[in-house]
Amino acid sequence: MATPDPHDVAAALLRTADQRYTRSRQALIEVLATADAPLTVDEIVDREQSLALSTAYRNLVVFEECGVVHRIVTSDEHARYELDEALTDRHHHHLVCSRCGVVLDFTVPDPLERELDRALEQVATSFGFDAEHHRLDLVGRCASCR
C-alpha cells in the first residue's frame, strides 16, 4: 500500500461534503503537504502568496470540517495546521517549544501506542465520552531555544 496522494484524498473528502477542490484549496494542500511541520496561517500565505489571508482561514475551516486538516493550538498565539493522517499515513505526536512555539513531529513505539489506545478507550467509556482522537504532546525548550 503506497502513500496516498494528498490531493486525491483531499478532493475525495471534500466531494463527500459537496465542496469543490478549487485552485486555492489545491494550493493550500500543496503547501501543507510539502511542509515538514505544522504551519501557522501566516507561514502558509508566506509560502503561497497567491492566497489571501481570509481565503486561507476560510478554507482551513472547511478542511477541518471535512477531516482534511487538524488545527493545533499550543500556548502560542497562532494556531497551526497540518494534514490529517488520512492524507499522510503517519500517526504522530508533537514536540512543542514553550519559548518559540515551534511544533515538531515524533512517534512512539507501536506497542506503547496500542497500550495507550486501550487505556484511553476505557477512560472514554467510563466518562460516557465519544472519543474522536487523542493528542500526546511533549512540551519543553527546542534545541534552538534551550
Added chain:
Amino acid sequence: MATPDPHDVAAALLRTADQRYTRSRQALIEVLATADAPLTVDEIVDREQSLALSTAYRNLVVFEECGVVHRIVTSDEHARYELDEALTDRHHHHLVCSRCGVVLDFTVPDPLERELDRALEQVATSFGFDAEHHRLDLVGRCASCR
C-alpha cells in the same frame, strides 16, 4: 505526606519570585482550588465577583510564570486555567469536548504513565529538547454533547 495547602504552596512559589500573595491572588487560588475542572477566566470572575477581569488575567500570567498554574488551550476560543501539580498532588490528563470545549480530568494506570515517561525522555534526547512536561488529551464528545 498529606496533600499540601494550595495557598501555602502558592505563597511560597510567589515569594521565591519576589511576588506578593495579595487578597486578589488568594481569591484566585481559592476559586481554582475549589473547582473540579480547569476554568476559563470568565468562569473565574463569575465565581469571585470581586475580581476585575484585568486583575485575573494579570495574576494568571504571574502565576504561570511562577509555576502556580497551567494555562490550557484546546480548540476553544477561551483559555482555561488549573493549579499546578505542586498544589494538588495529582498528575492527570484531560478529556476535551470538541463541541462545547469543557475539560475534564482523568488519570491512567501508573505503569503506563511510567512507560510513557521513559519513551518521551528518549524522544526529547533525540531531538535535543529540554523536556518540561507532557500532555495527553482525549478529544471527543462529552456525555452532554454526544
Added chain:
DNA sequence: ATTTATGCAAATCGTTTGCAAACCT
C-alpha cells in the same frame, strides 16, 4: 445561469496595557 468561492476592508472578541488610585510592607 446559478451556485459557490474569493478578496478586500471592516467588525469581532479574547486578551493586554496605560495610567491614576488603592494597597502592601
Added chain:
DNA sequence: AGGTTTGCAAACGATTTGCATAAAT
C-alpha cells in the same frame, strides 16, 4: 514613604464576516 497591585477604559491582534466580484459546474 516607596514600590506593587488594582480597576477602568482604551488598545491590540488573531480570526471572522459582509459584500461585491470572479470562478466553477
